[in-house]
Amino acid sequence: MTPVRFAPEAVRTPFVEAPAEAIANAPLPGTRLWWLALAVPTSVPAPAPGQFAMITPPGALTAGLVLARPFSIARTWEEGGRRIFGILYTRVGRGTDLMTRSPREGWAVLAPLGRGFPLEGKGPAILVGGGRGTAPLVMLAEQLEARGRTVHFLVGARSRADFAGPAEMGAPLIRTRVWEATDDGSRGRRGRVLDLLAEEPELGAALTANGTTLHACGPHGLLAAVGNLGAAGGVPAYTSIEAHMACGTGICRSCVVPRPAGGPKPRPGANPDYLIACLEGPVVPAECVEWARDREAVASGSLVAES
Amino acid sequence: MIAAATMPDLTVRIGSLTLAGPVLVASGTYGYGDEFGDRYALATLGGIVTKTVTLKPRAGNPPHRMVETPSGMLNSIGLENVGLKVFREKKLPKLAAEVPTAIIASIGGETPGELVRLMRALESAPCAAYEINFSCPNVAKGGARFWADTRRLESTTKKLRALTARPLIAKLTPNATDPSALARACEAGGADAVSLVNTFVGTAIDLATRTFVLGRATGGLSGPAIKPLALAQVHEVSGAVAIPVVGMGGIVTATDALEFIVAGASCVQVGTANFARPDAPMRVAAGVAAWCRAQGVTRLSDLVRTVTTWSPA
Numbered sequence: 001m002t003p004v005r006f007a008p009e010a011v012r013t014p015f016v017e018a019p020a021e022a023i024a025n026a027p028l029p030g031t032r033l034w035w036l037a038l039a040v041p042t043s044v045p046a047p048a049p050g051q052f053a054m055i056t057p058p059g060a061l062t063a064g065l066v067l068a069r070p071f072s073i074a075r076t077w078e079e080g081g082r083r084i085f086g087i088l089y090t091r092v093g094r095g096t097d098l099m100t101r102s103p104r105e106g107w108a109v110l111a112p113l114g115r116g117f118p119l120e121g122k123g124p125a126i127l128v129g130g131g132r133g134t135a136p137l138v139m140l141a142e143q144l145e146a147r148g149r150t151v152h153f154l155v156g157a158r159s160r161a162d163f164a165g166p167a168e169m170g171a172p173l174i175r176t177r178v179w180e181a182t183d184d185g186s187r188g189r190r191g192r193v194l195d196l197l198a199e200e201p202e203l204g205a206a207l208t209a210n211g212t213t214l215h216a217c218g219p220h221g222l223l224a225a226v227g228n229l230g231a232a233g234g235v236p237a238y239t240s241i242e243a244h245m246a247c248g249t250g251i252c253r254s255c256v257v258p259r260p261a262g263g264p265k266p267r268p269g270a271n272p273d274y275l276i277a278c279l280e281g282p283v284v285p286a287e288c289v290e291w292a293r294d295r296e297a298v299a300s301g302s303l304v305a306e307s
Numbered sequence: 308m309i310a311a312a313t314m315p316d317l318t319v320r321i322g323s324l325t326l327a328g329p330v331l332v333a334s335g336t337y338g339y340g341d342e343f344g345d346r347y348a349l350a351t352l353g354g355i356v357t358k359t360v361t362l363k364p365r366a367g368n369p370p371h372r373m374v375e376t377p378s379g380m381l382n383s384i385g386l387e388n389v390g391l392k393v394f395r396e397k398k399l400p401k402l403a404a405e406v407p408t409a410i411i412a413s414i415g416g417e418t419p420g421e422l423v424r425l426m427r428a429l430e431s432a433p434c435a436a437y438e439i440n441f442s443c444p445n446v447a448k449g450g451a452r453f454w455a456d457t458r459r460l461e462s463t464t465k466k467l468r469a470l471t472a473r474p475l476i477a478k479l480t481p482n483a484t485d486p487s488a489l490a491r492a493c494e495a496g497g498a499d500a501v502s503l504v505n506t507f508v509g510t511a512i513d514l515a516t517r518t519f520v521l522g523r524a525t526g527g528l529s530g531p532a533i534k535p536l537a538l539a540q541v542h543e544v545s546g547a548v549a550i551p552v553v554g555m556g557g558i559v560t561a562t563d564a565l566e567f568i569v570a571g572a573s574c575v576q577v578g579t580a581n582f583a584r585p586d587a588p589m590r591v592a593a594g595v596a597a598w599c600r601a602q603g604v605t606r607l608s609d610l611v612r613t614v615t616t617w618s619p620a
Contacts, residue, residue, distance in 0.1 A: 017585055056583055061559065064378040066530040068583045095375075108584070244371045246380060247582040251338040253387045254373035269393060273366035295370060295522075 015249065016044045020055075020107040023084065025099070033132060033164050034089050034100060039082040040109050046083065047073045049140035050116025050217075050240055050283040053085055054248040057099045058106030068110060069095045070245050072217065072282070074135035074169050075142070085111065088135040088164055113248045114282045117238050119143055123211030124150040126203070128226050130193060130218025131162050136240055137217055138166045141176045151176040152206050156193025156218070160186040179203065194225055207233060214238065220291065221300035227286025237286040242296065243277040250279035257281075260290035315599040316606045319353060319574040321551055322474030322499030324436050326353035326409055326574060329607055330564060330592040333555055333578030334359055334413040334438060334478070335384065337588075339398040351592045353574055354409035357398070359440045361415050362425060364390030368445060369522035374511045379530030379557070380579060381509050383445045383521045386415055391425060395432045403433035411476065415440040417449030419463040426470050436473050439464070439498075441489075442480035442505035444527040451480035451505065457492035464496025474499040476553060479544075481533075482508050486540050487547035494548045502553035502576065503544060504537045530579040531557040538570050545571025545612050559587065561594025568595075571612040 024037035038055070047053070054068035075086035091097050117140050125144045127137040134155050144151045153176050155165040163182060166173050179196050180188025189196060197203045206212060207229075216226040217240035230237030243255035256274035259266065264287060266272055267280075275281060275288060291297040319326040327350075334356040349355065367387025374381050389398065394412075402410050412434040416422035422439065429437070441454035454460060460477070467475055477493035479486060481504035490501045506527025511520040519525075537556020545552040554572025558564050559580040567575045580587040595607075604610060 054583075060583075061531070064531075065375065066378060066380055066559075066579055066583060067375050110585070244373045246373050246375075246382070249585070251336065252373065252382070252582055253367060253384050254371075254382065256367065256370050256372060256387075258370070269389065271366050271387065274370075274387075299516075 014045055015111055015113050017108065017110050018044050020109045022102065022104050022107055025102065028164055028168050030160065031163060031168075032090055032161050034091070035169065036087040036089060036099065038085045038087065038107060038109060039079070040085065040111070042078065042081065042083050044083055044109065044111055047076055047085070047112035047139075048116040049119070049143050050136045051112040051114050052248070052282060053087070053109050053111035054113065055087070056108040057095070057102040059102070060095070060098060063094070063098050065095050065098065067246050068108070068248065070113075070248050070278070072136035072240065073112065074138045075171055076139065085109070086169060088132050088169060090132055110248060114278055115280065117215050117240070117283050118213070119147060121149060121211050121213040123209045123213070124152060124206040126197075126206055126212060126214050127151065127153045128156070128193060128214065128216040128218070128222070129154065130156045130222040131158070132164065133216070133218030133222070133240070134164055135169070135217070137215060138169050138171045140215060141166060141173055142171055145173060145175050150206070152179060152203055153177065154179045154181070154193050154196050154203075155188070156181045156222075157187070158182065159184045163187045193222070194229065197229070207235065216240070219300035220294055220297035223286060223289075224291035224294075224297045227289070227291065230286055238283050239286045239289070240282045241275075241277050241284060241289060242282070245278055248278045250276060258290040258293040259288060263290070264288050313600055315596065315604050316608075317596060317599065319551070319608070321436065321476065321573070323472065324409065324474045328353040328592050329568065329574040329595060330588050331356055331411070331553070331574060331576045332581060332588050333576035334440065336578040336581040339394075339402055349589075350407040351589050352408045354411050354435065355402070355406060356411045356413050356438050356576060357394075357402070358388050359386055359413040359415040359443065360388050360391055360394040360425065361386055362391050362421050364388065364393070371521055374520045374526075376509070376511060376528065377532060379528050379532030381511055381521060381526035381528050382506070383523045383526035385445045385523065386443055391428055395428060399429075399432045399434055409435040411436045411438050413438045413440050413478070415443060415449065417453075419459070419466060421449070422463060423466055423470065426467055430471060434473070436476060437467075437471065438476040438478050438502060439467065440478050442478050444480070444482065444506055444508050444525070445523065451482055455480055455483045455489060457488050460489055460492040461496040464493050464498050468497030476500045476502050478502045478505055480505050481536065481540050487544050490544045490548045494550050498550060500551040500553055500573070501544065501548065502555065504533070504540050504556045507533055507536065529557065531559060533557050534563060538566060541567055541572050542570040542612075542614065558591065561591050561598055564591050564595050565598060565610070568607070568610050569612070569614045573608065573611050
């Protein structure tokens with residue numbers, strides 16, 4: 001089995017606090033998902049796949065929202081001398097509700113934050129996204145493809161209303177193979193996204209190829225299942241985790257996720273009991289999380305593929 | 308020359324220490340001050356209060372540790388910190404070398420003896436003052452309840468006073484029936500200042516699962532939601548003691564900070580606002596200076612506790 005890559009230091013890339021303008025902010029047609037394009041100065045460093053941004057919509061404080069909110073960056077490009085962050089989001093709470101009603105001007109961004117997905121690997125990369133968890137995998141697919149790796153992008157959702165793959169997010173992927181599944185069959189194959197690996201011979205072959213890597217983002221139950229799959233097949237599995245987060249910069253120590261006893265050794269000086277999602281993640285090897293004690297994984301347990 | 312003449316005196320005296328300005332960052336909201344490096348103009352701050360350090364490293368409370376609430380947030384971090392050894396040998400020296408403002412070490416203990424040991428160990432380390440965390444709401448031992456005892460506060464402050472010439476700031480809980488009594492006990496014990504408020508105990512419930520959102524059920528409420536409560540306590544306590552009061556509780560803007568000062572605070576700390584905008588304390592500091600200039604205030608200390616009840620002329 002390929003040894004787990006987990007950087008010994010929680011390296012902090014330089015991040016910048018910057019004003020932003022929403023040059024696009026609209027629902028993706030036929031879905032509950034929204035696509036937001038935020039323009040920031042190019043003084044904000046370009047994010048790596050899997051990194052995230054803390055976003056504050058205009059009027060947040062007046063609306064009683066004191067914290068910024070973390071979002072993974074689905075795509076990034078330059079346009080008109082500015083850097084653009086493409087963000088996928090759903091209206092799930094007060095903050096995202098405000099975002100859907102926000103004007104173009106007056107947003108604020110803190111980015112890029114956290115540690116993203118490793119890009120190295122000699123074999124194919126299998127990307128597994130559940131719901132809006134597909135977002136950071138889009139930039140990942142773009143960069144893996146550019147490195148010449150074979151990419152299988154599994155896009156899963158409950159139904160077509162929650163479905164967003166790379167095409168929906170406007171990614172010009174050329175060689176990435178996109179596989180689709182929804183729980184109700186309203187888009188792609190009917191069933192759970194991980195069922196694709198068992199049912200599609202080409203994916204089964206990719207999973208057992210030499211040098212394959214798994215990359216996943218979505219409900220923690222799905223991440224746990226991807227972790228199990230990786231462990232069973234000796235395939236490194238990198239998962240992008242979520243947690244209640246206040247600062248995004250490692251200061252507040254809110255966004256902790258339990259580490260397994262006897263799991264991969266934390267870097268020297270790190271908290272031995274908990275991962276700090278914003279600092280050591282959001283992308284971590286799946287075996288660094290004790291999913292059975294993770295509240296989100298337990299809550300989304302129905303998404304764990306039966307085995 | 309005119310500019311110099313109109314530049315207000317914003318310095319603040321706490322014991323033997325003179326702070327360059329009236330805006331500090333609250334413990335636990337700026338890490339060890341090193342996270343942002345030189346990216347922000349930390350020199351405009353009066354000081355940085357570091358994350359509370361305890362004798363041993365602490366892993367902190369189980370998740371969830373934080374939930375946003377209307378105009379505020381609940382936290383239940385549980386004093387996660389690197390412990391005395393790393394703090395003294397790595398964090399403080401780095402801070403002192405790199406950060407151009409006063410470093411105030413926040414210390415927390417489960418017993419008076421632990422605080423004594425911490426302070427003994429830190430006396431040879433580079434910091435300008437101590438803030439004694441007598442008020443963490445999120446730990447089983449040595450938290451706000453334990454320290455909300457006037458005799459214990461006074462005797463412990465006395466012990467610490469005997470160990471150091473550095474200024475001692477006692478951070479108090481707002482979850483007590485008589486905050487002024489706690490402040491007077493610290494003053495009697497020899498504290499140079501009291502800081503308040505720490506967070507208010509609160510909780511949040513997930514109705515769908517009928518579980519507490521926070522892993523440890525309750526947490527501490529901070530942010531603009533508590534500003535009116537904090538202002539009232541700062542005003543009350545500043546009338547009960549002669550030592551300076553360091554005010555905090557939901558400060559986001561310079562206006563908030565100035566309200567605390569006229570209520571009775573000699574200086575203020577910005578906390579929760581730092582999470583959303585790391586440059587929040589610097590904005591507040593700049594705003595306070597600009598307001599003083601615009602109002603012709605020559606000495607910030609002249610503003611302290613100048614609030615009055617309105618009455619017809």
